[in-house]
Amino acid sequence: MEFLSEYGLFLAKVVTIVAALLVIIGFAVANREHLKERMQGHISVTHLNDRYEEMKEILLEAVLDKGEFSHRKKELAKEKKAREKALAKARKERQKAEKSAKKTDSSALESTDTPVPEQAEADAEAGEQHPAAVSAAPERKGRRxxxxxxxxxxxxxxxxxxxxxxxxxxxxxxxxxxxxxxxxxxxxxxxxxxxxxxxxxxxxxxxxxxxxxxxxxxxxxxxxxxxxxxxxxxxxxxxxxxxxxxxxQLPNFNRLLKRHDVDFELFTAGEYKRTVTMFGENTREGREKFQSDLEDIHQLFQHFIAEYRxxxxxxxxxxxxxxxxxxxxxxxxxxxxxxxxxxxxxxxxxxxxxxxxxxxxxNIARKMGLAAQAGVESALMRLFSRLAAWRHQAQ
CATH class of the missing domain: 3.90.226.10 (2-enoyl-CoA Hydratase; Chain A, domain 1)
Incomplete structure (x- = not known):
């Protein structure tokens, strides 16, 4: 029995160590894979018109009788077919306009004399482009x-x-x-x-x-x-x-550290490299500089908004x-x-x-992490909601 007990303790230690190693390796792999994932994403496109049509069709089927729904469904199909036909026509016209624009550009380039090297260099330095090299994007035709x-x-x-x-x-x-x-x-x-x-x-x-x-x-x-x-x-x-x-906003623990005889030393090069700190003793000059920086950011914020509005x-x-x-x-x-x-x-x-x-x-590790995060956030939100409800009832 003593042997089995010692063996069980040894096995438990081994399992614990292996589990810890697997967790560490899992986190390392997940972090490495996360960088790769960002390059492996893809664009997803959903045609919202079709989505709205499907919703409409489901509701019509529920509220209309079979005869009315069948008639209405045929009308919707005709409308959709006409819309697709108009889109196809607009697409062909746009492609035709693009081809015509390309031909115009190429013919203009052929009929234009080649500039001498000195003049071309001067135009490049002045930031100018040859008129024939600039073609405006065609105006969209049909449904936007x-x-x-x-x-x-x-x-x-x-x-x-x-x-x-x-x-x-x-x-x-x-x-x-x-x-x-x-x-x-x-x-x-x-x-x-x-x-x-x-x-x-x-x-x-x-x-x-x-x-x-x-x-x-x-x-x-x-x-x-x-x-x-x-x-x-x-x-x-x-x-x-x-x-x-x-x-x-940030807390300052300097007095707490002093109370427990803990020194905190901060070394900087540059007068305003560090204006305020969480653990060091903040000075009046540092606070004023930090406030000045906030005011400057605020001014930039206002100028940015004023530019667009x-x-x-x-x-x-x-x-x-x-x-x-x-x-x-x-x-x-x-x-x-x-x-x-x-x-x-x-x-x-x-x-x-x-x-x-x-x-x-x-990957699976990241999905599990996001699921765990969502679970914790959901639990906290439920807790806060209940606390708010209890507080409201108490009042």
């Missing part, structure tokens, strides 16, 4: 196309990696007359991350494609920095917008306050009160809607 994206932002703007891929894909095919709609939800976060996200959206306007941003819940701080880039901002009646300000009274709204839909409309933060669903379903009547999504491949 609307490309729909979703951005659900966190403090790090993690969805930025998908956003940049989606925009790059869309701009490969978008033409004048098309539109990009971004359904944006974000409370804001890191300045540099959201600044880059806003710059990605600016690529759409820079390409001459109309940009519309729809906010159903919240676009505050960095979220509004992204939203202001749009040609048009839509907001739900109780969506939260604004928070045009800059926030920084020049009619907005920036001094009135750049107070860090948040406004709900109707108040935001009165102040000029948004252009129209409308939910994204209402806007898209109405556009589907005369436009082709394509939802574009960049999906990253995830």
């Amino acid at each position: 196309r609307i490309f729909v994206m979703h951005f659900d932002g966190d403090i790090k703007a993690s969805a930025l990696s998908q956003l940049r891929e989606e925009i790059t894909a869309i701009l490969q095919v978008a033409e004048r007359g098309d539109e990009v709609v971004v359904c944006l939800e974000s409370p804001g976060g890191m300045v540099a991350n959201y600044g880059l996200a806003a710059s990605q959206l600016a690529r759409v306007r820079g390409a001459g494609v109309r940009l519309t941003i729809a906010v159903d819940k919240v676009a505050a701080s960095g979220g509004y920095m992204m939203a202001c880039v749009a040609d048009r901002i839509l907001a739900a009646p109780f969506a939260m917008l604004g928070s045009i300000g800059v926030l920084a 020049p009619k907005l009274d920036i001094a009135k709204v750049a107070t860090g306050e948040v406004w709900f839909g109707q108040r935001a409309l009165d102040l000029g933060l948004v252009d129209e009160l409308k939910t994204s669903d209402e806007y898209l379903t109405r556009c589907a009547q005369d436009s082709e809607l394509y939802q574009v999504e960049y999906k990253e491949k995830r």
